[in-house]
Amino acid sequence: MVSPLTVAYKGAKMMYFLDNSRQEKALALATRIDETMKDKNVKTLTRVLESLLNGSFGTCHTQSEEYQITCHKLFPLASAFMSPTNEDEGCFLSVNHTAVNHDILSNEN
Secondary structure, rough: OOOOOHHHHHHHHHHHOOOOOHHHHHHHHHHHOOOOOOOOOOHHHHHHHHHHHEEEEEHHHHHHHHHHHHHHHHOOOOOHHHHHHHHHHEEEEEOOOEEEEEHHHHOOO
């Protein structure tokens, strides 16, 4: 079964592809994350962010930054959503009063 979040993303991507004058509507649809969406997961949200960054929705730097921040709040340990400034400050993040090394938690090489 395909998740509603994936359907919204793919629909938004096709909307922009067919008519790039609808960028604002396509971005709103692709980046919509609210509490009614039960299927939020790192894989799908990363796919959306990558599309925002690679130009699939045209130039949208502000929207991609806002989306990354929103995703980071949902998944604070996911390396895909950490800003470069977070990584520059060191690889340790305080969670529940304990230090976590996100490099150890990440499988990316």
